[in-house]
Amino acid sequence: MSDDANGIRELVVGGVRTLQIRRPRLTRATLHFGVGLADEEFSTRGVARVIERLALGRTSHSKFEHNASVGRTRCKFWAGGEPEHVAQFFEQLGRALVDLPLDYLARERKILDAEDAEHGFDDHDVLLAARFGNHGLGLGVHPTYGARSTDPATVQAHASQWFVRENALLTIIGRLPEGFDLPLPEGRVPPHIHHDHLLRGPGWMPDGDVRDPALGFVAADRLETIIASRVMAQSLERSLRDELGILYAVEPELVRLPPTGRVVVQLATSATPGSEKVVAEALASELLRRTEIGVTVDELADDLAALDAFLADPGFVEPNLDNEAERALAGLPLLSPGTIRAALSAVTSEGVAAVLRDAVSSALLVVPSGVEPETSFARSLSCGATREMTVPELRRSFRSSAPAGTALGSSEDRVQYRDEAGDVHEIRLRECVGVGFTSRSRLLFGLGGCQIWVDPRRFQAGDTLIRAIDDRVPATLRFPLG
16 A cells, blocks of 8 residues: 555555545545557447446446446546445446346447437547547547447457456545455456557648648657647647637647557647638647747746646546546556656756657648648648559449549459549458448448448449458458448
């Protein structure tokens, strides 16, 4: 057992590593698992959500607060109320994870289908998809197509790999009764695999799904990176909102990539209509400017003052404990407020600039279609596209509805499609991660992020290509299109 300067006790409760802050009266506890969207594939999209719902469904539907969520890198179950009620909730939850009620999978499929009807995504999701493709962190733009997300064997295998004691952490504000035991499956800490389709650059690309310009880059998981993201967002808001009135807000986001020691930093904007080009150029310029000047003395002082105000806020306890849980699951040491303040006081302008200089080669600026920013960033092609077709093209069908200038072609296991902008997308059938089907067409999803629609009504010999797709792509990757 150990205590830090913030009153966080590190101990083992119910057989699980635990971070606890003592408080009188009511208890709020959260069971964290180091697994989320980043650990899924296209064909299993939504499997953690299925496991979460199956386990939650075996707990008592009491009046006290309890719920669960699946994020990009974590799954969390929480409850609040009398210590005895909270303990009962987690004991029931643990037993459900030991013996998942797989008989309810058909019901969960229907619920997921209903949720998919309301599926939405934001510009952070689009930016991640542009970087990571159709798997892992890039899956946020897709509904739970997952052809195997409710397959009993797949669900059980995912639960057995990730929802285990060794990959769990419990946080408690308050206390739990003496003798509390948390039954969980035994296992080991599984390795995280991050498919970094990092676009070397810096570069920019148009994307029809992004609403406003957004900038992302990969940097070291250091305090300098966190400060840089905050300062950049504040600087852009001052210049574009307060001075020019063309921006509502800049929303920074950091996504950890355990155990790489890196984070994805993203700045999404809310721009006024017609200002997208100026905002995109400002995002690129701000990053490049910060690689030279870092942060000013005044900006560092403001950040330190903001930290002090945060630490003095009574509402600081729970978000800080949640952040420490994320760090612990990523294999990082716990940080007390005193440690954070001392580290922040030691940050230098050159240190921030150095971190950004190392990160700028991974910078990716995504803009709405039709926007062409003037920047030193090179234009990048999405999902590994090229500008030239290298396979024989299929003839267009009579009265084809395919847009002018587009083309479809194939050779051996390669399928290529030239879009209206002239970019040529390619999917190798052996790297196909999903196939949506109707009675007459197929929608291919490639590992790198490409999507290609194969419709015989648009291109001749499409039926032959569809037969080749059905023969070569495993049936487990197919799902019906609504």
